[in-house]
Structures are given as C-alpha cells and as structure tokens.
Amino acid sequence: MKTEVLKYLNANGYKSGDRLLLAVSGGVDSMLLWEIIHQLEIDYAVAHVNFMLRGKESDSDQLMIEKVAKVRSTMLFTTKESAETKSQETGDSIQMAAREIRYSWFNELLEKHQIKFLCTAHHLNDSIETLLLNLNRGTSIKGLTGIKSHNNLMRPLSNFTKQEIRDYAEETDLFYREDASNRNNKYKRNWIRNILIEEWKKQNPSFEYTMAKNIDRFRRVEQVYTKAIELDLVELKKELEKGYLSIKSIYSLNYLEESLFHLLSPSGFSESQVQNLITGIENNGTGLILKAENYFLNLDRAKVYISQSNEKNNDEEGVILRYQNELSTPLKMQFDIISTDEVSFSNNLKEQYFDLAKLSFPLKLRKWSSGDKMKPLGMKGQKKISDILVDMKVPLIEKENCFVLESNQKIVWLVGYKVSEEFKIDSNTKQVIKMKLHGQAK
Numbered sequence: 001m002k003t004e005v006l007k008y009l010n011a012n013g014y015k016s017g018d019r020l021l022l023a024v025s026g027g028v029d030s031m032l033l034w035e036i037i038h039q040l041e042i043d044y045a046v047a048h049v050n051f052m053l054r055g056k057e058s059d060s061d062q063l064m065i066e067k068v069a070k071v072r073s074t075m076l077f078t079t080k081e082s083a084e085t086k087s088q089e090t091g092d093s094i095q096m097a098a099r100e101i102r103y104s105w106f107n108e109l110l111e112k113h114q115i116k117f118l119c120t121a122h123h124l125n126d127s128i129e130t131l132l133l134n135l136n137r138g139t140s141i142k143g144l145t146g147i148k149s150h151n152n153l154m155r156p157l158s159n160f161t162k163q164e165i166r167d168y169a170e171e172t173d174l175f176y177r178e179d180a181s182n183r184n185n186k187y188k189r190n191w192i193r194n195i196l197i198e199e200w201k202k203q204n205p206s207f208e209y210t211m212a213k214n215i216d217r218f219r220r221v222e223q224v225y226t227k228a229i230e231l232d233l234v235e236l237k238k239e240l241e242k243g244y245l246s247i248k249s250i251y252s253l254n255y256l257e258e259s260l261f262h263l264l265s266p267s268g269f270s271e272s273q274v275q276n277l278i279t280g281i282e283n284n285g286t287g288l289i290l291k292a293e294n295y296f297l298n299l300d301r302a303k304v305y306i307s308q309s310n311e312k313n314n315d316e317e318g319v320i321l322r323y324q325n326e327l328s329t330p331l332k333m334q335f336d337i338i339s340t341d342e343v344s345f346s347n348n349l350k351e352q353y354f355d356l357a358k359l360s361f362p363l364k365l366r367k368w369s370s371g372d373k374m375k376p377l378g379m380k381g382q383k384k385i386s387d388i389l390v391d392m393k394v395p396l397i398e399k400e401n402c403f404v405l406e407s408n409q410k411i412v413w414l415v416g417y418k419v420s421e422e423f424k425i426d427s428n429t430k431q432v433i434k435m436k437l438h439g440q441a442k
Contacts, residue, residue, distance in 0.1 A: 026061035029121035031176040045075035051083040268292030332438035374411035
C-alpha cells in the first residue's frame, strides 16, 4: 500500500521536498494515511478539526491525535468550531457546514505555512457513495465521477476499498477511533453505505471493482462532454466578456440547456434558474431577473445582461413566468400546472391552488407594504394586509418578512397566510396552478 500511495503522489505533482498537510479526523482512514505518510518519511503536518458534535467523544478524538503527534514529533494544527452552530447560521446541513469549516481552515493553513498540497483520506467507497447520493438527488455526468483530486488537493487512498484499508490497519495494529455516528442510518450516506451497498454486494461480490470501472468510464465520458460543450460556447464566451449574452447566440447553441448551465454555474446560477432563463427567452419575458449570491441576470429584449453584485444578495422581489416551475429567490417556491381532478385541498397554508386563467403573467413576488389590500377568500370586500396579519397574530419579526404575490397589480396570495377570493378555483376552472412555498431563500 505504501508503494501505491507514493506512486499516486508522484503522479499528481508531488516532488521530493514538498510538504503535505494531512486532514486527520481520528478514524481508520485518516489514521492509516498518516501512518503511511510517516513511514515514507515525507515532510508533512497534520490538521484536525473538532466539530463538537459528539461531546466528550469529539474531545477524545482530538486528545488521541495530539498524543500521536507528540510521539512522532509531528507539527499539528487543531481548531474547535461547532458544526451545529454553523448549520443553524447558514441553513445548510450539518455535513455541509462541517465541510465549509474544515476546507476554509485548511486553505488558510496552506497559505499561511506555505504548504503545497492538502491530502484527505477519501477512498474508493467514498467515491461510490458520492455517485449514488448524486444519482439519488438528480445529477449531471459530473456527479457520476466520484470524488476526484484537483489542483493542490490530493486523495492518496482513492484507489483502495474500505475493506482493504481495514485489513491493512489490522495487519499493522493501527490505533484509531470509531465514530459511532457512522452507524446511524438516518444520514443518507450511512444508509447507502450500511444498507444499500451491503445488499448490492450480496448480488455482486465484486461491487466495488465494478463501480470503479464505471466511475472511470464516466470520467472519460465527462471529458468528451466537456470538450463538446466548450466548443459550443466559443462565441458566447466572447460575448460574456462584454457583460451580456445575445439571444441570437443563445439560440445558436447545439446543447442549449447543458451549455448555458456550464457557462453560468460558475457564477452561482442553479440548473432551475438556467431553465427559468430559457423559459423566459422562449416566452419573451423581458424584465426577468435571476439572482445568484454575487451575480444577477437581466433579460432585456435581444440580450441577457450579467452583472456582479457589490454585496451579498438580499433582494426582495421575484418574477414568475407562465411556464416557470421553480423560484429560488427571494423565496423558494414550486409551481405546477395541473387539472382540477388533481386538486387536493388541505390545511397546509404553504400549499395553495389558483385558477390559471384568472392570472396575468408574469406574476410579481415582493415584500408587502403598508397600503396593500386584498380580497381574502370568502369575503366580499377588500382588507388591508396589515389587518390580516394582526388578526392572524403574526409576530412582528415574521410580519417584516411577509411577501405578496401579484397579478396585474392585484394580490393573489399573502404567501403562507391568505389567498384571494378573486383567483380561486370555481366550477368554470379548467386548469389549476398549484403553488408551494418551501421557505426563505438562503
């Protein structure tokens, strides 16, 4: 295994004398990587993040690493930051919050101490699990290529299975700590690892090696795909340098959605936003604005303008086109056109139905203002939005974040609270638009 690790390092740009930063959690994978790198007598340092997720267990992980580092006279960096607190602040999952914490800190260490490469202990099974996770949520070809090395990030154990790592650890009497949370199948990755893959291996004992071949094929397919997309984008990239994309050039693309997403995703635009842009272009949706964290797109007649925001997006308006099925900002919403037979009323105020024919598109989503009025369902007259919120005993902090959805300057929905009598479904309704609120945009 040592020979294979050294071959990997050399093949990925390592040269004698380069220093490595090893990300070590205390589990069998990272402790084995540490053992091998130490035996190879390579210049290295170790970095450990205590995410404070398991109380004393997390502290014990850190204590073990500190003891091993002392015995080996290894340069050790440690930091302690709550992944749970970070998750609550950002709205991301705990796993994503932990990832943001560790890689942000690792990059600081690399720069501050002039360390050339970061090494993590990801192995073949990690790549397989990532492939299956991405496949489960929906993905492009890139999501089927597993976990790859790139730039200054290396994964020396990426060609070894988990079982090979455990076997080698047993042979060398490696000391490590087990994370009990890895057995908790409420996490999707653990369910895939502990249940799905284990059952799959009963049908195919060579499962890992079969999947390794698949990942290799997917990576080669991705190279072909990327080359075709880059050729498709030659002219559009020239326009993008000038701050716009012409509709004429967009329509000349051979792979419309795929090429636009490839072009715009590095600026933070999601796949659904690219789909919304295409829908807007097809339906002459002049004035459509789509916003990412640091950029925004504006559809204006013959061109789509792209501009960089000077500060983090906190915009309070959105536009919904007739055939749009998602909105990502300022609220996360979903729209589906259905038949009257598919309507299923419930007490869920975040899911409502409206007569499609009564709406004038594009719809406008905005924060409510003091003079706003609507005709609530079941009432004959207009009522102030402020009075509706008071009657519903909506807390002040929530009032400030309430939105209204407008059709031709008439309020269709006080989102999440009240629908309008004027846009309700009746006996003459032929098509229904189902609107569902998923939450405040992050």
